Amino acid sequence: MTTHRIAVAGVGNAAGTHMRAYEQLDDAAVVACAGREESRVRSFADEHGCDPFLDVPGMLDAVEPDVLDICTPSGAHLDPALAAADRGVDVFCEKPLEITTERIDRMIDAADEAGIRLGGVFQRRYKPVVRTVREAVAEGRFGPLAVASAALPWWRDDGYYDGTWQAEPDVAGGGAVMNQAIHSVDAVQWIVGAGMDLAPDANPVAEVSAFTGVRGHDAGLDVEDTAVATLRYRDGTLGQLLATTATYPGGEIRYELGGRDGSAEVRGEELAAWQFREEREADAAVRERFSGPDAGADEPSPLELPNVREFLDARASGDPFMLDGSEARKAVAIVEGVYESAERGEPVAVE
Structure with missing residues (x-):
């Protein structure tokens, strides 16, 4: 069995989640970690039995890993990715790939030129309930979709933003949309795109019209804590996006889709609605599987595990990876459209 040797850039919460995934795999070994604060890096290395470093290039040169797993703050993904590409090391990167499509394109170009893999993390694509709706x-089964919407009504207290990188636009890239709802943005565009005949790199969303604001935190916060947007998909489907960290105590993530032949609503892990003009024998089992306190019980913990597993399997087999650079880019392009529309006060086309 081939063992994938992993080096991790960043030692925060995301890195800890990734480590819980790697530690469940027989063919992955985390050999090194890198970060800026020596005490945190050494603590992480001691906990997970890997070598500590204070810079990514030095780590890559010293341990020569197969994969660099990037878990740094969102706006600090580009430089580690470029360093890995320079050394022929594959890259697995936390969401978003970067905070602008321009920076993502630099990552994609570097990966293509070096002949390495660049993969992203959007673990909600691996939720069985999300995959069931997409199928x-x-x-x-819905007929022509009329609506496809996503809502993330969350709460983050003032301490979440106080003195943290999540409050710095140049590092975070934005607030509730870029940092929290980007998972929902990716999931809903992926679901709707399954019904379209598009080129692989084409974005299912054609146009965005949005408003953003700061409603539940200090008015001087430099990133939004609330956003609403209307999405027009390329096939004519219309949708809404709600993203907020300003609604105490916070609610469940929701997806709602419907057309002339059926409707579905996902609330958290449950299917709140699953009705079609033409009922199938399996529909009752689907409703039972995704209802009640055991809904989602068949999902792995952490949910990043199948995302990691698929990336490593693609490395070993040479097969395509679902969340390659161009695919992971799509959600960021939509988020950019949200921010540009809110700033300009008019609808914005998504490239």
């Missing part, structure tokens, strides 16, 4: 879209 129904791909099969045409």
Whole structure:
């Protein structure tokens, strides 16, 4: 069995989650970690049995890993990715790939030139309930979709933003949309895109119209804690996006889709609605599987595990990876459209 030797850039919460995934795999070994604060790096290295470093290039040169797993703050993904590409090391990167499509394109170009893999993390694509809804879209069970919306009504207290990188636009890239709801943005565009005949790099969202604001935190906060947007998809489907960290005590993530032949609503891990003009024998089992206190019980913990597993399997087999650079870019392009529309006060086309 091939063992994938992993080096991790960043030793914060995301890195800890990734480590819980790697530690469940027989063919992955984390050999090194790098970060800026020596005490945190050494503590992380001691906990996970790997070598500590204070800079990514030095770590890559010293341990020569197969994969660099980037878990640094969002706006600090580009430089580690470029360093890995320079050394022929594959890159697995936390969401978002970067905070602008321009920076992502530099990552993609460097990966292509070096002949390495660049993969992203959007673990909600691996939720069984999300995949079930997407399969129904791909099969045409809803008919022409009329609506496809996503809502993330969360709460973050003042301490979440106080003196942290999440409050710095140049590092975070934005607030509730870029940092929290980007998972929902990716999931809903992926679901709707399953019913379209698009080129692989084409974004299912054509146009965005949005408003953003700061409603539940200090008015001097430099990133939004609330955003609403209307999305027009390329096939004519219309949708809404709600993203907020300003609604105490916070609620469940929701997805809602519907067309002339059926409707579905996901609330948290449950299917709150699953009705079609043409009922199938399996529909009752689907409703039972995703209802009640055991809904989602078949999902792995941490949810990043299948995302990591698929990336490593693609490395070993040479097969395509679902969340390659161009695919992971799509959600950021939509988020950019949200911010540009809110700033300009008019609808914005998504490239």
